[in-house]
Amino acid sequence: MAIFAAACWGFGRALFLRLGSPVRGDFWLETAMATALGIGIFICVFQVLGIAKLLNMPAVLMVVAVGFAAACIQLPGWVRQARALVPGPRLSWLEKVALAALALVALPTLFEPLAPPAAFDELMYHLPYARLVAQSGSLGIHEWLRYPWFPYNYNLLYAAALLVGDDVLPHFLSALAGWLAMWMVYRLGLAYLNRVLACAAAAVWLGIGDYASALIDMGVALFVLSAWIALWWWNEAHEQHRAHGVRWLALSAFFLGLAAGSKYQALTFLPLVAWFVVRRERRPAVWGVAMLCFLLPCIYWFARNAITTGDPFNPIGAKVFGFTNWNLADYKNQLDDVRAHAALPNFLIWPVVLAPFSRAWRRVPAVHAAIVFCAYSLIVWAATSRYPRYMTAAFPLLALVAVLGWQVLLGWIAAGLRKVLPALRRAHWPARAGAVAAGLLLAVLVVVSWRHTTREIANIATTPSERETFLRANVPGYAVMNHLREHATGRVYQIALSEAIYYGPNPIYGDTLGPWRYPDFPLLPAAEAARRFAGLGFEAVVMPDAVAKALSADAGFRRHFVPMIEQDGARAYRILPDAP
DSSP: OHHHHHHHHHHHHHHHHHHOOOSSOOHHHHHHHHHHHHHHHHHHHHHHHHHTTOOSHHHHHHHHHHHHHHHHHHHHHHHHHHHTSOOOOOOOHHHHHHHHHHHHHHGGGGTGGGSOOOOHHIIIIIHHHHHHHHHHSSOOOOTTSSOTTSOOHHHHHHHHHHHHSOTTHHHHHHHHHHHHHHHHHHHHHHHHSOHHHHHHHHHHHHHHSOOSSOOSHHHHHHHHHHHHHHHHHHHHHHHHOGGGGHHHHHHHHHHHHHHHTTOGGGGGGHHHHHHHHHTTOOOHHHHHHHHHHHHTTTHHHHHHHHHHHSOTTTTTTHHHHOOSSSOHHHHHHHHHHHHHTOOOOOGGGGGGGGGGGSHHHHHOHHHHHHHHHHHHHHHHHHHTTOOGGGGGGGHHHHHHHHHHHHHHHHHHHHHHHHHHOHHHHHTTHHHHHHHHHHHHHHHHHHHHHHHHHHHHHHTOOOSHHHHHHHHHHHSTTHHHHHHHHHHOOSEEEESSOGGGGGGSOSSOBOBSSSTTBGGGSOOOSHHHHHHHHHHTTEEEEEEEHHHHHHHHTSHHHHHHEEEEEEETTEEEEEEOTTOO
């Protein structure tokens, strides 16, 4: 993973140097942005290789080697620049406490990615899709997956990881995006607020991020944050000279294209960006360059979908463009499922609503713009899904703005106490209380960080037996799925075990949505179901115990579906179409 990160930086910096420096230069922020740009370059290269059906181990190793060589060549110059930086002022005791707290929050995230894959969505389609790309070397459409036509930009990194390593490596590629976003949040806080608030914002993002799975939300968050930073650089450059900022606008559009090519939800940011840009820039040529950079990393997915299904945003555009693998009931069920998971986001960002009461709202234009971004994100989220994970793309900036809200809230509380208890002010209570609070915070964080870290270390599987034990405890139906993967020779249909299909046969059919939906393949009457399944090449069906107990009460089911294996709350049955 370290070699890959270095290769990303090597590619990204080689291009970043040609873009020049932003008006408000920040060496360390620019380093993170260059690395994020390198991740985007890798995605584009892997996409081209996949389209050409050449995404294999030699190709991946060659591209990584070229990027790593570029990093080695550029490293001496980068080190000279780092050494030439003017040292900052000495840290205050409060800043040291803040940095120590940030380190304690960060510690568990170093171990979270090391556990085997066990999260629902990564097992249901993120890793299965990546594995199919790795096995075939091409960007195929696999209708047995729940989302066969989704944009899969960030998943291409997971496919490359599976070619050169095991299925834990994709976790690190997701975590890499989270760590880069954390560093960007810290540098933004340092530039526009202060070090204490910067540490608090970075800690909030670390605390609510997902570092233990191979979902793509962390990658989308990184690209959206990078796009916002590049857009602000464009705004600052545009104010000085209209022609100088085009490169940053193009970079922002490229990052937005990477995000939109990874998850449809990123498209919701386009109206805000368009409104922000059109107020300052209306030249068609500039808009054309930005549009080209936006489409470069994502046009393949949308054009492929439009050509093959008529819906560029399949399946979410079905009501406008027509249904294909989904029907109206599937569409409604998906929306109902999202609404069923509606909940408030993490309480750490709730004070974001108080940010407009801060001084930075009026005095710092960048903070003002960030608050507008957060307000827009919250409104869109509340009006659409209200599903907390769908807000992950905005979480880094929400964390940065939320600490301003916390500052306002704590300031109001302190002011109220000073009014109620004036004697405390004469006794230098604020300073003493601050020292006591800082000490208590560190003590609590030490305990929490230690417990979290030891729990994550316990989840690390260093031997096959430890991996087996972890998966059987954390993935429902794993043992039965793994047995079928090793022994089944025909097709397998699963019922209500979507979270385990990554460990089952490849492919494995059955889902709540799509052409292999459960209602279209009822198991009763058993004789008819067995003949139909056998006619489609199915050898076995697997399900949880609860479903199996209900079905096995029917005598016909017991004749046509013979038990193969029962373990850990799941059962597999062999299909006998001509049972006596």
